[in-house]
Amino acid sequence: MSETIAHSYSATFDENNQEFSIVGSMRPQHEQELAACIGLFEQALSKVRGTLYLNVKRLVRLNNIAFKVISGLLVRATGERSDLRISIITSSVVGWSTRKFTPLSQLTPRIVVEQYDNEFYPGQAFVEDGEIISLLRTQTKLTWRHERNLLPRHGLMPGMSVADICCGIGDFAVLLHKEFGPSRLLALDHSKPSLAYARKVAADFGIDGIEYVYGDASEMLIEDNQFDFVTCRHSLQIFDRPELILKELFRICKPGGRVYVTNEKNSHCLGEPRGESIQWTYNEVAKIVAHFRHDIEIGPKSRRLLLDAGFDAVRMESFMVTNLDGDPQDFADIIGAWKNLFAGKMSSMRGDGPEFVERFRRGFDDHIFAALHPKGYAGWPIWVASGRKPL
Template identity: 65%
Template sequence: MNHFNLLPRFKAQYDMNDQEFSISGIVRPQSIDELAPSIALLRDSIDRVRGVLYLNIKRLSQMNNTAFHAFSRVIIDACRARPDLKFVIVTSSVVGWTTRKFGYLNAIEPNITVQEYDSQFYPGQSFLEEGGFIPILRTQTKLTWRHERTILPRHGMKTGVVMADVCCGIGDFAVLVQREFEPSRIVALDHSKSSLAYARNMAAEFDIKGIEYTHGDASEMLLEDDQFDFVTCRHSLQIFNRPELILKELYRICKPGGRVYITNEKISQCLGEPRGDTIQWTYNELAKLFAYFTMDIEAGPKNRRLLIEAGFEDIRAESFMVTNLDGDPKDFANVVQSWEDVFAGDMSQRRGDNSKFVKRFRRGFQDHIFAALHPKGYAGWPVWVASGQKPL
């Protein structure tokens, strides 16, 4: 693999194994001469390639017209000189202008196509980014925070850390951490524009300062290497079809010696009494429903292995059970009701489940609510926690 560090915050490289030329950072040269090393690398890459050359611009945050025309000229000339060669330009929806701008090249040369990398990467995103899902996120965090506020220090959280909350959702966890532990800086990143808009509105309404809400793709973050002491990613790896890509990024942005903290569930182990049998059936089926949409909501016990395979050391792992006894039982019931609304509603409908199945599916959620509110009942939702240290 060849590397050139060109201008500040700008990197171009070629990966021979993947036949991929990538550009990342900010590319704003005053003259084409400043791009000479990267243009030479691109031409050399083209000479080496057979079939398809991938141009990866997922981390390209800025590019002026001088740079755009210089790179485009090389690509177009190559298409005309070598009709056998195809270019696939890989963009990200997080940096929306790249898809639009590089999309013009396809109109000029049919051998140039543009693929938006993350358009299919988040299979469950449409379910979990709906505005109606906001109440469930807030209530879930309220319930888990009673446990996590005592767990976090065991995993490295302390006053003054520089922290990133990746897949921050509506930002409520970042707010709670800020108030309890007072990090020196928090960057809260999410792929959902609607969730971030909600987080920013809440921050403005309650005069919350010091949290930098950032739109980004967790698998290709526009954040620099080795800059955070503590990185969190809660209830999120389980909804990505390739969690190893997220873990690679969490590792990258974490400082050597810093820690990455993750939480996931094993939904089939939700429990309740009375009516335990119907509750168990529904959560077993819920795990299958998520798997149908390529999400692994059984990932909790896999946390330790995932962190080890991502290169972390000093792994710390534990679990806790959120129950109807953690404060007001109605909070637990409200979470389960939200689960029923989304999972036995839109998700089940999109899978094509018949009415008989949906009726039985809903019954388990309703029985879980019954157990939560019953004066002698018990209802539980297990969460697995793990953290790992990035080697020094």
């Protein structure tokens, strides 16, 4: 059931998930303006057993009148029903909401406030590590050689409105801006340090046409049907529920527009000589990443994920980044950064023993050896997929 009030916010109730959601801007001048919302909430209460989830992840504004009404409803409901528990789901993207609602949990232990993205982004600390910036820039340098030719095949043309979701340090958005001249380019990420760096990169290149937005890719504060082309690179693989990201990418894409994703299958990294050692290490990379609830093997699954999300006309291909793509040292630098991340920080956090770590690191060293060997070959495969939002 749902109700839209005064075109400024909507209130909906999902009975299957026992979730009452409020989206938009709730700023009434009088309590009476919230009568419809109150009625819907009371209907929801009559159907709930156990826990009612109040989802305010996309409630961008809430004045004191509305807060007084909502908090009163919550406190009264838990007072009248001893079997009822209320979980208020907030997001760091709407930073005030956690602070605003937390005092309610002090009034009654049966109201709890949970910041959703603390759990949804279990590996955020890894991608916000300052040491990873040089790695990401080098990766983009090598992948762009391929993607600048792939993007037009997947539907990107000059003058389109484009969104780069999970934009990271922003270097890809800068390259899009320079190469394709979009009419609008929005770049969104959930990492404040990454966005700060992205703004610096754009300033260094004298580019002021990119809209940088702090946001949760699974609950974007962006209206429906906004962009002709939406990119999301190397990102589905670091979220434990990629289908939620794809749902949002679908929503903000215009009908007839396309969503473009790239992902990896890290166990398919290869090199010669010393191929056996290299293969063993990258199989272990897949396992350690899975331990932290990521899926760095997701690349070949991209077609199924796009189709399941409702896209049609799905196109899929792959390319191999190699030590022959320019300076072999660039490829070796990427592997060295991987070694520090996977066989360093992640391995330490997982509690791996010294013998395992030694063998784990050796495989990366052997991959570097293959990359720099005058007769060697080293590869890193990337899967590209795009889907059209049906008209």
